[in-house]
Amino acid sequence: MPKLESYEPIVGLQVIEELKSLAKNLEGKRILHINSTAVGGGVAEILNRMVPLLGELGVQTRWDVIKGGEAFYAVTKKMHNALHGNEQTFTDKDFEVFFDVQEKNLNQMRLDDDIVFVHDPQPIGLIKRKNDFRNKWIWRCHVDVSNPQASLWNFLRTFVEQYDKSVFSAPAFSQKLSIPQALICPSIDPLSDKNREMSKDEIQKIIERLRIPLDKPLVTQVSRFDRLKDPVGVIKAFKQVQGYVDARLLLVGGTADDDPEGAEVLEEVKNEADGDPDIIILPLSPTSHLEINAIQRVSTVILQKSLKEGFGLTITEALWKGKPVIAGAVGGIPLQITHKYSGILTHSIEGTAYWLKQLLQEPSFAKKLGENGREHVRQNFLLTRHLRDYLLLFLSLYHHGDIVNL
Numbered sequence: 001m002p003k004l005e006s007y008e009p010i011v012g013l014q015v016i017e018e019l020k021s022l023a024k025n026l027e028g029k030r031i032l033h034i035n036s037t038a039v040g041g042g043v044a045e046i047l048n049r050m051v052p053l054l055g056e057l058g059v060q061t062r063w064d065v066i067k068g069g070e071a072f073y074a075v076t077k078k079m080h081n082a083l084h085g086n087e088q089t090f091t092d093k094d095f096e097v098f099f100d101v102q103e104k105n106l107n108q109m110r111l112d113d114d115i116v117f118v119h120d121p122q123p124i125g126l127i128k129r130k131n132d133f134r135n136k137w138i139w140r141c142h143v144d145v146s147n148p149q150a151s152l153w154n155f156l157r158t159f160v161e162q163y164d165k166s167v168f169s170a171p172a173f174s175q176k177l178s179i180p181q182a183l184i185c186p187s188i189d190p191l192s193d194k195n196r197e198m199s200k201d202e203i204q205k206i207i208e209r210l211r212i213p214l215d216k217p218l219v220t221q222v223s224r225f226d227r228l229k230d231p232v233g234v235i236k237a238f239k240q241v242q243g244y245v246d247a248r249l250l251l252v253g254g255t256a257d258d259d260p261e262g263a264e265v266l267e268e269v270k271n272e273a274d275g276d277p278d279i280i281i282l283p284l285s286p287t288s289h290l291e292i293n294a295i296q297r298v299s300t301v302i303l304q305k306s307l308k309e310g311f312g313l314t315i316t317e318a319l320w321k322g323k324p325v326i327a328g329a330v331g332g333i334p335l336q337i338t339h340k341y342s343g344i345l346t347h348s349i350e351g352t353a354y355w356l357k358q359l360l361q362e363p364s365f366a367k368k369l370g371e372n373g374r375e376h377v378r379q380n381f382l383l384t385r386h387l388r389d390y391l392l393l394f395l396s397l398y399h400h401g402d403i404v405n406l
Contacts, residue, residue: 001049003056004020004057011382015388018388022395024058025395026395027058029060030060030114031062031113031114031115033050033064033117034065034116034119034123035119036066038065039286042142042186042313046313047119054387057391062113066126067105068101070260072097072101072122075090075094075097077261078090080121081228083121083149084147084148085146085149086149087149088152090151105126109126111129111133111135113135115137115394116130116137117138117140121141124139127159127162130163137163138165138393139163139167141310142311144173144309144310144332145175146172157175160177160179164179164180165181166182167181168181168183169183169311170311170335182396184389184390185311185381186310186311186316187382188313188316188381192289193289193293194290194292194293195293207295212295216248217247217248217300218248218250219303219360220252220296220299220302221234221250221303221305222252222295222296222302222304223252223253225263225265227265229253230306231265231268231305232268234251236272237305237353238356240349241356244357245360247360249278251280251282253266254286296317297323299323300366301323301324301325301356301359302323302324303327304318304326304328305327305328305352306328306331306333307328309328312331312332315327315333315336316336316377318373319336319374319376319377321374322367322371324344324359324369324373325343325373326343326344326355326356326359327345336373342376343369
């Protein structure tokens with residue numbers, strides 16, 4: 001795994017020195033991150049890189065995962081959908097399952113670290129142990145809660161307001177809370193297997209192994225098979241341009257441990273593709289990082305037609321590789337894409353089809369979008385910036401009267 005100094009050629013010495021300086025002020029503090037899955041999804045990917053680097057900076061950091069069964073993840077998936085504004089019905093049994101898993105984990109987890117950093121709703125009830133240790137607790141919301149189902153948000157808010165601070169990914173997601181809020185965008189690691197530079201030979205071997213033909217321009221969406229990523233809408237948009245451009249669509253996806261709907265959505269996608277030879281559906285495991293890297297690098301255009309999106313790290317990854325991206329104008333995506341400057345924002349299947357046709361027919365415009373997008377990511381969405389924000393967040397817990405810029 002790359003050391004901190006390896007990032008210096010990308011972000012500069014001053015950034016590295018600032019991280020070291022901030023970390024010194026946290027000497028002796030112990031940090032615990034808790035989320036719902038060790039693999040699959042952006043949160044796990046970020047923590048997989050963040051935790052070792054915090055340790056290298058001298059900040060004792062560990063990572064634990066809440067443990068629940070199929071019934072628990074079915075309930076938390078409903079919560080996920082409801083937070084995105086899709087109305088769900090919750091039964092007494094649902095809440096019984098939710099509370100039962102919280103209690104079991106409360107009895108099994110060690111929660112006496114100086115700062116406990118809880119990610120998303122799945123482990124939110126662990127706050128019950130806060131008074132036992134009188135430590136600091138942060139709740140981090142990674143999803144788009146700009147228009148949550150009111151009944152569920154009111155339920156979750158009773159937990160959130162027991163925390164010392166909350167963190168959201170975009171200004172539109174902030175809520176009326178009695179506790180302080182910070183706005184911190186996610187990030188990518190430019191040196192991870194998913195984002196590092198690759199040789200032409202390395203890329204070619206992977207593409208040949210996956211049997212992806214490159215005789216036509218390749219249009220790619222990388223995402224979990226999740227209805228909120230709208231893979232069926234992607235296929236419908238692609239079908240609208242097939243009469244104008246000769247291209248191939250590649251839908252690359254997998255599932256996360258805490259998402260029980262993936263297999264069902266994959267079947268919907270296969271049905272919509274209807275055997276079209278120019279539509280390739282490629283399920284990959286959540287750990288296929290080099291494969292994703294290679295696929296993004298050989299793609300002509302990247303799509304991310306999300307209907308709801310907390311941030312969209314697959315967009316960040318594609319922009320970092322200098323690729324033109326067409327994405328839904330939802331959630332945290334507009335923080336990454338300025339329309340017609342660093343990418344394209346769309347609101348419909350028809351709009352996605354229109355811009356896909358334009359970019360395939362105007363490669364010079366597509367190239368400029370990719371160049372602008374890469375620089376935007378370099379300045380704003382790399383892991384070193386994220387580390388800085390988290391270090392400042394931790395320090396702010398002990399300096400209530402000071403101004404900490406996040």
